[in-house]
Amino acid sequence: MNLAPRSHGAGQRRRARALAALPLAIGGLGAAAIVQAQPNLGTAPQLPETVVTATRTEQRLSDAVADISVIDRATIERSGAEGVADVLSKVQGIQIARNGGLGNTTSVYLRGADTRFTAVFIDGVRVDSQATGGAPWEAIPLSQIDRIEIVRGPAAAVYGSDAMGGVIQLFTRKGEGAPAPYVGVGVGNRSTYKAEAGVSGSSGGFDYSLGASRDQSDGFDVRTPNVAHNPDKDGYEQTSGNVRLGLQINPQQRIEGTLLQSYLNSGYDGFVYDPSAPVDDRNKYWLRTAGVNWSSQWTDVWRTKLSVSDSSNRYQTDPDFYRTETTIRDYLFQNEFRFGSHLITADLERREDSLNNAATQFSPELDRERSQNALALGYRFMQGAHTLQLNARRDDDSEFGGKTTGSAAYGYAFTPAWRATVSAGTSFRAPTLYQRFSEYGVAGLQPEEGTNYEAGLRWTPQPSSSLSLTAYHNKVKNLIDFDYSATGCQSFFGCYTNVGRAQYEGVTLAGTHRIGDVSLRGSLDWQDPRDLDTDKLLVQRARVYGTLGADVRVGTWVLGAEVVASGKRYADAANTQVLGGYGLLNFTASTPLSDGLTLLARVDNATDKDYQLVRNYATAGRTLYVGLKWAPKL
Template structure:
């Protein structure tokens, strides 16, 4: 592995001379000069920063463009992610409840999330909570599936999700939207973008959603309301054709009501045991705010043959919890991240080569706020330095090969090496074959290393990164002049050294800690998809079959007559909150001859399992039933600048749970107006 990495570095070091040879360099690929037959391009699939056609990417990737978000009237970003193959979303009750996203059976903290190019996970939790991410006007989502740690390091085991607002050049103009509806919900968004002079573009966007919510506790009456705000500022300054300076700032804020869990008179029965359930807890809520910032400078030389980018970013996250008695708890997390990328491109109109070398530095620090004085409240810190080498080859815009390798050095534990190889070939018939193989890592969190509550949770400084390896292979058929494609992908992953919560005996009592598991787990499955844009119609469909067996210690037999304690035993089950079968279908009718659009959305979530806990905190497994949700959206243009719209969600009023004991909303309806200037 080390020899491979050194060889790649040697090639990168030699490429500036190659770029200046007699063979003229090819210009950098862009959305305009290297568009795929389907028109979609992706920037997360390469560290070069180039926009790469999806038909030249060996990994599985889904693009949700601004039109898709608008036609499905997306208000919370997590909702549209349910339409992506391989993705499972679980929200704990109402808007504002913890919202986790899993890819291909991975854990939610195995998914790397970028928001406007900034690593957005909370440094304290080492996970991104989608609960407060409100969709902006004119935004775009990329979902890159499979192990991507060779490009991005830790957290990218399951894949990468990139959410980005469009620049002023991509979407100029002023747009504002306001809507209201069920559960006392009101949301609004505004955006202004454009170009100032010849060398500056800018975009300012804001989105706000407030709702009184509904009772999420079974049998409860307390509405769980939420307020969510997102503000983004993005600007690019290009004083010359070879230099560009970019600045991004973002602020997210969430204030949401919460309920506690306890044994209650109406507690559900599982295997004969009454289990802990959600109960009304008046006065309980949390506040979460996060500041994000990014500055980057890019220098392009020799007609785009050699580009260099230096960037720095910061994530500052704050979370505070309150009860009816006042302030209860809090935590603080901050991440500093710097990166240097250097890419060399050379070749001709038939063969294009691209070498990228990157260095990443990241510092994470976090601490607990505990008004009771019980927990350790000092600041813990961890540093990571990563070195990346990547090579990509494209032949006649049909064959694409890629290889990347990465070494991560950690200040708190042993370093890790990851690698990835990809291939894609587009036949003249429009049939595309693609495959990828890679490894991934997830570094231990600061909480797992240091603990968070003295005497209750003990950190384990001997933890090692979680590891994954896997492969995928797929086939895709493009037809109708590039306006339609259908595809199927098979994937097979294996996880090792997973970090699990364990009980240890210390100071005369049992306390919790973390340890690397000695066993491995596997996740395999099939993803099917279809994307069709023909005349007045747009159809997007996805289906996922996931086989993710997991061994858990749980009670396996009904409770004795006296309800006494039973020791847990190993039970093989599908990993919790990950259905074996899931699917979505979006059909939009957008006639050119009429100022009307209609979209119908069907989302199927198959049966899955979740954890339940008895009064003795025995782990039990509970079945959650499958369900189908139907949404119907429509919009009508009164003029070229004024549009009215409306939607109904959960049209059939299905009763279901995404997380055990958390009720989901019934039928809701919304309507509003959008103005474009």
């Protein structure tokens, strides 16, 4: 039993860490994993791909030293996925966990690291929980996301706390050019319905993007028959919307504002069940992110960006009442100084977190806050075949004091097609306010700390073909675990302590290739996420997983198939309860019906494979979806 609050109902949420872990064995890239060589079945020339997440400064993807993947909107739409985590599960180095269907506790494991070790942003706005730690993946609406950037490996020297395993940043649509309206509808089995509409564009110096969506499904029974539970279907309904506005005041000055809101109501099955009086247990999520940015090019050398952002993540269960809300306010002042081949960055950042847990019959109200002030410095040098990236950051926390992190990375292109990279970095994760100040908390908890080393080799003989091999070793100490045997705790159940050590190491092989009208993609991950104190594998993370997929153009149709496979995992820390490996077969098909109107069809788990990702929790089985999207070019 885990007493962390983010679970299904007061009782279930207290078991979140014991249940919220599982690898949706993917490792791969799905129709999107490595956009460095994203399959392109069209013929239009592609502009160089740019990213901002690796260092918070814009750079070409091909120049980045970090291990990065990019997922674009076309890939998201072709995936037919219900949630953000389902899209991420097709990217190399990522496994996901979910207690049943969409809207239930979801974890994303980047290179095997716990979900709280990935820093998550939406349009530059940090999203996190000061209850359990980690982003509320189940609450993020995929329909509002236009692009995803994934940085594998610690990035605390850039982003501070949380980025021990990596960074995932999600972007909403940005308006460009003539007005671009769109309307989409879709249906699937289990009475699944989706509807979306929006418009984006730009005029003069003003750009805009607005979108709204509604998703709902009857779902399926998320628990397996061998456990006592309410055998009802655990469906969901989600309503979301976003606005992104920008104004280019002049060539040197730009202001931009973003707003995203989502409400999700989903079913789950609690641990207590009375057949004579069954109840419909519900999760309710409210997610809001908002940000304002002012970018200025003061001289040819000096550029600044001033950002103020705010996020609110509220979770509540009914009728078994539990409520928690995390609010994060962030102030960021970025400076870039460019001198030929040299880029120097200096960032000042202030982060303010607050947590409010409502009182229940089991626990008193918790209302606490904290702040962190930081200075981050960076240096990038690019000349010829050489790329050097150095970063250092100092964070001062209002509760535990200061923490300094650093990283160094070097890339060398020894031929136009071959490039090697090496890097090393330190990282940390500050204890959550719940871990410090709840009835199970210890105010003196220290940050979790990590040290990572990695090396990579990439071969890109042509834009449509690539092959990469990356090896990494990430060691974490001061892991915060719940210790039932600890003494001197407020609760007789025990409390949180810095007692754990873990090691995340592995090798990832990934590639893409195009032969005529056929685009191939695939990846394979070998990893060893291990508890160093017990020498056991971490729960619900497979040692081997991967994907293999192909897309082919036949007339106006683009047909796709992919295999997702995973080795066995363990459901318990003692590695005695085995969850068997599995293989899934998925198909997609899309075609334009007329100007601006596109048909998409998808079959996931075509063989209706019966498998479990979390012990005693069911998976969806065969899933069918057909959608139409109208996006005329005006």
